[in-house]
Amino acid sequence: MVIVKTMAKTTTLLIFGASGDLTSRLLLPALGQLLKRDPDRQVTLRGAGTDPWSARRWGDAVRASFASADAADMVDRLGETTYTQADITDVAELKKLLADIHGPLVMYFAVPPAVTMAACTALQDVPLPQDTVFALEKPFGGNEDSAKTLNATLRALVPENKIFRVDHFLGRPTLLNILGVRFANRLVEPIWSADHVQSVLVRYDESLALEGRARYYDKAGALVDMIQSHLLQVLAVLAMEEPVDLDEVDLRDAKSAALRATHIWEDNPVRASRRARYTAGTIDGRPLPSYVDEEGVDPSLDTETLAEIVCEVRTSRWTGVPFTLRSGKALGEKKAQIVVTLRPVRHIPEGLSGKPADGGVLRIGLSPDRIELELNVNGGDDPFALRREVLSTKLGSSTLLAYTEVLSQVLDGDVALSVRADAAEECWRIIEPVLDAWKRGDVPLEEYAAGSDGPAEWATSTV
Numbered sequence: 001m002v003i004v005k006t007m008a009k010t011t012t013l014l015i016f017g018a019s020g021d022l023t024s025r026l027l028l029p030a031l032g033q034l035l036k037r038d039p040d041r042q043v044t045l046r047g048a049g050t051d052p053w054s055a056r057r058w059g060d061a062v063r064a065s066f067a068s069a070d071a072a073d074m075v076d077r078l079g080e081t082t083y084t085q086a087d088i089t090d091v092a093e094l095k096k097l098l099a100d101i102h103g104p105l106v107m108y109f110a111v112p113p114a115v116t117m118a119a120c121t122a123l124q125d126v127p128l129p130q131d132t133v134f135a136l137e138k139p140f141g142g143n144e145d146s147a148k149t150l151n152a153t154l155r156a157l158v159p160e161n162k163i164f165r166v167d168h169f170l171g172r173p174t175l176l177n178i179l180g181v182r183f184a185n186r187l188v189e190p191i192w193s194a195d196h197v198q199s200v201l202v203r204y205d206e207s208l209a210l211e212g213r214a215r216y217y218d219k220a221g222a223l224v225d226m227i228q229s230h231l232l233q234v235l236a237v238l239a240m241e242e243p244v245d246l247d248e249v250d251l252r253d254a255k256s257a258a259l260r261a262t263h264i265w266e267d268n269p270v271r272a273s274r275r276a277r278y279t280a281g282t283i284d285g286r287p288l289p290s291y292v293d294e295e296g297v298d299p300s301l302d303t304e305t306l307a308e309i310v311c312e313v314r315t316s317r318w319t320g321v322p323f324t325l326r327s328g329k330a331l332g333e334k335k336a337q338i339v340v341t342l343r344p345v346r347h348i349p350e351g352l353s354g355k356p357a358d359g360g361v362l363r364i365g366l367s368p369d370r371i372e373l374e375l376n377v378n379g380g381d382d383p384f385a386l387r388r389e390v391l392s393t394k395l396g397s398s399t400l401l402a403y404t405e406v407l408s409q410v411l412d413g414d415v416a417l418s419v420r421a422d423a424a425e426e427c428w429r430i431i432e433p434v435l436d437a438w439k440r441g442d443v444p445l446e447e448y449a450a451g452s453d454g455p456a457e458w459a460t461s462t463v
Contacts, residue, residue, distance in 0.1 A: 010042040011411050012101050016088045016119065017110035018047025018058070021213075022137065024065050027110060030403035032071030034411075035078075037404070043411065047083040048097055058083030069401060089118035094126045101129055106410055108135040112216065113142055113150075120153045128157065135164040135410045138229040139220070140419065143435075144428035151421040161248065164410045165419035168402040169230040169366075170237075175417060177369055177395045178237050178338070179246070181362075188362070191342065193317045198358060200238060200323045201339040202231045204366070209278070209288050209330040209450060210305075214296030222307035223275070223431060223438075226327035232427045233419065234366075235262065235323055238338065239313045248416040252423065258313060259426035265310040265322060265463050269437040272311075272462055274446070274455075275304035278330040281450030288330060288450040302438075302445050305329045306454055309434055310463050322463050330450040336366040352378060354386040369395040 013031070015023055035041060047058055062081060066072050086093045088111070098105075105128070109116045116136055134154060141147030154163050181188055191197070204226055210217060217225060233255070239262070240254040265272035279290045292299040306328030313323060342359035361374040372392040378384055409417060437443050446455045453459075 009104055010044055011104040011106060012044045012046060013106050013108065013411070014046045014048065014097065014101070015108045015110055016048050018083060019049035019051035019053055020110055022110045023047070024061055026401075026403045027108065027407070028062055028065030029069035029071075030401045030407050032066035032074045033069040033401055033404045034407050035074040036071045037400070038408075041411070043078065045078050045081040047081070048086045048088060049083070050085065050087065052085050053083050055083060089115065089122050091122045091125045094119070094122055098126060098128065103129065104131040104133075105129045106133045106135055108410070110137055113139055117141070117146070117150050117153070120150065120157065123157055124153070132158055133162050133164060133410060133413055134158055135166055137166055139224055140165050140424040141428065144425055144432055147425045147428050151425065155421070160421060161415055162413070163418075163421070164415055165424055166406055167229055167233050167419050168406050169233055170417045170419070171402055171405045173369060174366055175237060178234075178364060181364060181371065182238075183242055194319055194321045196342055196359070197321050198341045198343040199321060202234050202238070202323070202325050203335050203337055203339065204231060204327040205331045205333065205335040206329050207283050207331055207334050209283070210291065210294045210297070212295070214294055218297050218301055218303050221303045222305055222327050222329065223309070223434065227307055227309060227325045228427050228431050231325040231327060232259065232262070232430060234338065235311065235325065236423070239315075239318055239323070241317070246416065248414075251416055252420045256420060256423045256426065259423055259430070261314045262311050262426070262430050263314060264430065264433050265312050267433070269433040270442045272309060273434045273437065273443055274308045274458060274462060275438060275443055276306040276328070276446040276448050276455050276458075277303065278305050278450045279447050281330070281452065283330065283332065283451040291330070304445060306331070306448065308458070308462070309431065311430065328454060332451045332453055338364040338366065351384055352386055353382070353384055356386060356388075365395070371395055
């Protein structure tokens with residue numbers, strides 16, 4: 001008997017915005033690592049961008065990016081890779097780019113939202129290979145209306161299960177850690193509701209400053225860059241009801257239902273939001289200029305580098321629990337974590353001294369991944385005095401780059417961990433009252449020194 005091994009189909013990965021920072025810094029290193037991890041995967045790489053790059057410069061960029069992921073030897077696996085200078089919003093140029101592509105195709109839009117929208121509109125007049133997947137970087141649109149328009153345009157091109165809206169916060173290790181803690185522990189699962197939870201904080205503070213990203217960041221700011229996308233997706237996983245399955249239907253249904261129930265606290269964006277911008281300071285001994293003095297920044301835009309909003313999830317499980325989402329740059333310490341604070345116990349027996357402010361705290365680290373449980377215990381010199389102790393352990397962490405899992409899912413056509421159309425629209429709906437209040441000047445733009453913990457007043461809650 002002769003056993004014939006079926007060769008895997010070769011997928012063409014066509015990156016729009018190939019000469020940009022996201023491609024060299026994230027996508028290409030991830031592709032190199034993915035090829036090294038999966039030797040049977042067959043990928044043809046093509047790049048398209050507005051810069052007049054030669055074939056040699058493109059090849060050098062690919063080799064350098066692969067080398068940064070310790071995958072320099074994987075360049076030969078790609079065979080011949082090409083780069084084309086092109087305007088991807090032009091129908092004729094798109095037809096040329098796709099003319100000789102046959103078989104599975106992934107079009108990765110590593111370009112600004114306005115360019116993505118214009119390109120997708122142009123693609124309505126371009127024949128697409130039958131097995132085409134669209135991968136789009138956030139933000140998905142610029143507001144709720146534009147997100148709906150973009151989604152309608154995309155659905156006219158390919159079905160929803162061929163659209164991958166990338167949010168690397170939904171990578172498998174982080175998401176599965178949260179799901180495991182929530183649903184697989186008798187200690188946690190029964191208390192995951194307003195009956196026992198006092199507050200939830202989702203925080204992503206960075207010590208990194210602008211780092212040359214003014215072209216994008218100065219038009220987005222911390223609210224759109226981080227909270228509108230990443231942190232609201234984390235909220236959805238924390239607040240959703242238990243899905244029947246972790247497939248693309250049940251998991252995304254559960255997340256979307258949680259987002260539909262999410263609103264700004266008491267529908268009051270002035271009281272439930274704060275914004276600030278960093279001034280000159282020092283981080284790890286390195287002096288930093290004020291944000292307004294960074295290259296490429298337009299001070300008149302009043303772009304915030306630190307944002308905080310408080311949301312409520314209007315379901316029977318969560319009504320009355322504030323969900324605070326916070327993210328900022330140029331802060332003194334990186335803090336990426338979920339903090340679930342439990343309500344105080346109803347009664348403490350006479351004889352125990354020191355009434356705690358809460359009933360314990362569960363912390364889930366997002367980077368690095370770890371879990372801490374703060375408990376109120378007694379003992380020590382005074383056996384009846386309550387004190388705080390922390391149980392801590394590292395969670396299973398992945399050695400993969402953030403975008404390696406993203407590319408793996410995209411190339412496999414697995415959209416379970418991507419953002420569905422309705423979820424993308426809901427995220428804009430949630431934050432638009434805040435954006436409107438900020439544009440009106442109803443919420444002051446505060447300041448904090450780079451390297452600090454933020455404005456001193458932010459140590460207190462907004463609700």
